Amino acid sequence: MTGNNERTFTAPENLLESNLTFPDDEPTLTTITVTRERCVDPSLLDSFLRILRHGSDDIIRQKLNNYRKPSSNSENKCERFLKQELYPNWQIRSGIISFCDQEATQMKVETDQKFSNTGSSAIGPLTDARIDPYAARERLEDQEARYRNWTKVKDWVANNRQIEQILTSTTDRILRQNCEQNKDYLKQFAQFCKDNT
Numbered sequence: 001m002t003g004n005n006e007r008t009f010t011a012p013e014n015l016l017e018s019n020l021t022f023p024d025d026e027p028t029l030t031t032i033t034v035t036r037e038r039c040v041d042p043s044l045l046d047s048f049l050r051i052l053r054h055g056s057d058d059i060i061r062q063k064l065n066n067y068r069k070p071s072s073n074s075e076n077k078c079e080r081f082l083k084q085e086l087y088p089n090w091q092i093r094s095g096i097i098s099f100c101d102q103e104a105t106q107m108k109v110e111t112d113q114k115f116s117n118t119g120s121s122a123i124g125p126l127t128d129a130r131i132d133p134y135a136a137r138e139r140l141e142d143q144e145a146r147y148r149n150w151t152k153v154k155d156w157v158a159n160n161r162q163i164e165q166i167l168t169s170t171t172d173r174i175l176r177q178n179c180e181q182n183k184d185y186l187k188q189f190a191q192f193c194k195d196n197t
Contacts, residue, residue, distance in 0.1 A: 005035070005036065005099070005102075005103065005106075006033050006034060006035045007033070007034050007095065007096075007099050008031060008032070008033045008034070009031065009032055009033075009034065009048075009092045009095060009096060010030060010031045010092075011030050011031070011048075011051065011052060011055070011089075011092070012055075012084070012085055012088045012089055012092075032044065032045070032048045032096075034096055034099045034100070036103045036107070039099070039100035039103050039104070039153045039156070040149045040152060040153055042100070042156050045096060045100070048096070049093055049096065049160065052089050052092060052093050053093070053163075053167060055089065056085060056086050056089040056090075056171075057167045057168075057170070057171045060086075060171055060174050060175075061174065061178070063081060063085065063086075064077065064078070064081060064174075064178050064179075077179075078175065078178070078179035078180065082175075082185070082188070082192075083192070086171070087188075087189050087192040087193075087196075088196075090164075090168065090189055091189075091192070091193055091196065093164060094164065094193070097157055097160045097161060097164065100153055100156065100157050101157045103153060104150055104153040104154045104157060107149060107150040107153065108147075108150050108154075111146050111147055111150060114146070168186060168189070169186075171185070172184075172185045172186050
């Protein structure tokens with residue numbers, strides 16, 4: 001069960017310039033191609049997302065200070081940071097998670113079809129529990145095995161959506177403190193995504 005879909009994402013240029021260090025000598029990734037296999041075994045995606053999250057949300061106060069120039073006002077500083085760094089970063093992260101979400105949906109459809117099209121003969125005839133008391137358990141284990149990868153990807157997507165929601169909410173609060181307090185930065189991000197698709 002493999003999908004042919006893939007999408008390539010590249011970290012924003014200014015993120016690549018910073019000297020980021022990670023524990024356990026984790027390699028610094030700059031470009032990643034996302035496939036179904038990488039959604040099922042997301043260790044590389046996790047590394048890439050960790051780099052992106054660290055490069056923007058984790059150090060947002062330092063990032064905003066880097067944009068502070070004596071001649072520019074804070075409004076300009078914030079707008080440049082949002083458009084050049086933060087929103088492209090968020091968009092890449094959202095794109096990776098959405099790709100895996102779509103793959104999970106497709107995996108579920110494919111597995112459901114496999115079960116319904118082939119009928120019970122594909123997983124063996126239904127055996128009376130009095131003849132083979134383990135038959136029902138074996139059928140259940142077989143079905144669980146077929147759905148395991150789908151469940152794994154679905155759980156990974158849900159977990160990462162939750163992480164993103166926490167990070168973007170925290171960043172939104174910091175932006176309101178340091179930039180324009182009456183702006184809805186999350187709504188502005190949604191508009192940025194529409195304009196840049």
